[in-house]
Amino acid sequence: MVLPGSPGGWIVLSYTGDALAPPQRPVLRILRSVGDTQIAVLPGPAFGRGRWIGLIPADATELQLSLGAGTVLDRVARRSEAGIFLECVRRRPGNAAAAVVARAKGQARRVRDTLRGGVAVTRLKSFAGWAAERRVPFTGPVPSLAIRCVILAERGEGRGVQRTLANLGRQSHTPAETVVLWDEPPTETSGAAWDPDLTASDLLAGADALCLLEAGDELAPDGLALLAASLGNNDLAYADEIAPDGSPRLKPDWSPDLALATGYLGRAVLLSRKLVARLPALPIGPFANAVASVGIAAATACRHANHCPRPVARMSPVRDGDDRAPLLNRWLTATNASARARFQSGATDLVWPLPEPPPLLSVVIPSRDRPDLIVPACRAVLDGTDYPVIELIVVDNGSTDPAVLSFYYELTRDARVRIMSFPHPFNFSAMVNAGVAASSGQVVVLLNNDVGLRHPGWAGELVRQALRPDVGAVGAKLLFGDGKLQHAGVVVGLAGRAGHILRRRPADTPGHLGRLRVAHEVSAVTAACLAVARHKFEAVGGFDEDAFPVDFNDVDFCLRLAARDWKCVWTPAAELYHFESISRGPSTGAKRERFEREAARFTERWLSVIRHDPFYHPALSLTTFGEDLE
Structure with missing residues (x-):
């Protein structure tokens, strides 16, 4: 896509992306009458919309914008430098002061970068407002996929269970079956008692995919649809989450070492039938560690995973066991992995053996x-x-x-x-x-x-x-x-x-x-x-x-x-x-x-x-x- 030539100045580009397209940041090439072509890598439209603020040099002759598959340009707007500076004063006064000093020294590039850092960048703590401006509901095609949702609940969590059940009932892609498993025989509502001898295959129970949740978890209205559309032929699909405190959990693409060590897969995840079939027929174990155990098992056996880079779930407080190392070692042993788990700096790490004798x-x-x-x-x-x-x-x-x-x-x-x-x-x-x-x-x-x-x-x-x-x-x-x-x-x-x-x-x-x-x-x-x-x-x-x-x-x-x-x-x-x-x-x-x-x-x-x-x-x-x- 070629944009008209510009005499320079601050501009804002707004664009919309397809949730299922491969993640790819747009690239802006700035052709200049003097000097080399400049290349700017723009933010990806991860949540549906993307926005970039930048300074076009005065000698620019042409702007070439490569958006990537599934992304369309919505708007090009101009901003005055005075407006950019005032916004920087309001949002990050330290950046504004640094830009004044850089301008006095004739450091034009530093002025540009400092002002951009002040107006284009948002701290993670302000995620909610940032995301609300960018999220676009998913309305694309969803494959016919029978998803079995299993909700884990403790005594006293009846309201959380009802909230999650109601949420699943409002999904644009409704689950084929929803089951509540209680840590004790149920007394508050329907469901079954947790059996420590259950396996992942038992939880799947013949469905196409398994989604394991905890009482109080809530998915976005298009949450299951996005996960189902992302699964394809992969072993599992997972998406980003909002933690109980409102902070985002923005995950990388498939990173098995990190998944095993930190459990980053979380609960916004679908396990495919073919993945569950490959898991060792081990009982999941104690109720408190069920989510962690299933996540570790999936990460040890997964060959292909797809990440949907959007938050599709707000999670209830985690009650997994504190010590992941025994769980991790159990599943590593079952899959013949040579690594062992240890605790390091408050997190579980993997240790890989040295041969005897060690090599030169x-x-x-x-x-x-x-x-x-x-x-x-x-x-x-x-x-x-x-x-x-x-x-x-x-x-x-x-x-x-x-x-x-x-x-x-x-x-x-x-x-x-x-x-x-x-x-x-x-x-x-x-x-x-x-x-x-x-x-x-x-x-x-x-x-x-x-x-x-x-x-x-x-x-x-x-x-x-x-x-x-x-x-x-x-x-x-x-x-x-x-x-x-x-x-x-x-x-x-x-x-x-x-x-x-x-x-x-x-x-x-x-x-x-x-x-x-x-x-x-x-x-x-x-x-x-x-x-x-x-x-x-x-x-x-x-x-x-x-x-x-x-x-x-x-x-x-x-x-x-x-x-x-x-x-x-x-x-x-x-x-x-x-x-x-x-x-x-x-x-x-x-x-x-x-x-x-x-x-x-x-x-x-x-x-x-x-x-x-x-x-x-x-x-x-x-x-x-x-x-x-x-």
Whole structure:
């Protein structure tokens, strides 16, 4: 879709999307008479409607809008800069003040970005009003699907049961059967008593799909219809939820590690008959843990899941048992999974075993000069790591500092160390490839020279994940020197290309759905600390030293692994400090021009992922580094 040329200024685009279309953010290309084409990635119409506010440069000649399948443009409107500024003053006065300072310094890009962050972005705590402006009821076709709804209830929850029953009766796609199961023989209304020997097949009872609810849960009027239309040939379909306190639970696309560790599937979910048939014939167990048990069982056996990125249910308070680890271990054992569950930082995490004996680990550190960095980095690997079999490869890019050269001479006395010369212009990707080629380990860890350790077990935590057959790259939790978050995974599309989520937040930030407390899938991780099995590194050709010699090479590498069905995992169990590129310095002048060239190549190669990072909800903002709405 091509929009008329614009003399510049602030505009608002409004558009409507199809609930069943693949999630895809619209893309706006701004053609300019001077300079490169600008690309803006817009918010996805996750709840039906989307809205974007942006500044068009004065030299724009044409606007090209790619909306994606099932999305139509509703309106284009203009806004004055004065109106934008006043709105920013009202909503986020700090942003308005920062924009004034940036304008005084002549920083036009910062003025634009700061004002956009003030008027286009909404905090999660204001979700209700934000969603009310965007939700469009679903009226599309629904397959003929016999859904059996099972409501779990405790004594005294009669009113909650009646509320849920009435709600199901008002659904646009009504269930074929609704059953109430009580933790004790029913005394308040009809239903049956919970039997601890029930299996998932018993709950399904021959229906096409199972929806397991708790007393008081309420679905949106189109809730079952959306779930039924989303199921298709998948094992399960799930949607977003509103928690009892009114906060949203905006879920990623299928993320099995996160589903097992946190139970994010919740109750807005349909289990298909074919999935239930594959589940082990184990009794679900105690009433209090029924929802968690069924969710864990489904996540262990699911092969294909479909996420409907809209809230379709408001949930009653959860009464699942506090300890998910025994439930998780029970179902993992039944499905012959080698992982075990543990508690970590208040959430259940999965631990994958290390083989005996552990494989050789090669740590590759590209470096040049800076004895204040390379000396402690090497000492930490060799003396501060408890992994039993390590080799260290330092790829040196022409160091001349006598202190560094002397340190290298000392290191060569250690049989675990090799100093490799790279006498060429700086090319981080080529240095990584050369270091890996010179190493011998079954698993390789790429490590920056500006990284410091937090605990000796970091390497083992990375290796145990990297050895999993379905895992490609593994990243660590990295902190700035002041203890704030530096790296908790990369969101593709953040800031227009790719960025670190929740930068500068406190180290113990749980993240949305508690995901920063557990190992989970992400689209990419930083090469400042990245583990990968050697054969997977070699299978995708290592880092792309031609297209991405300095920047975006790690994200590109992770996405090429994903294209081969090796997922990327971030784990908080490996925690290190990262002083972030202090050995390279900021990108200005020629460095900035080179960065923009590599950024353009990255956008061209991975625009489809930029438009939809599967592990980042399409309603969440790409403008800020937090978990905000846009």
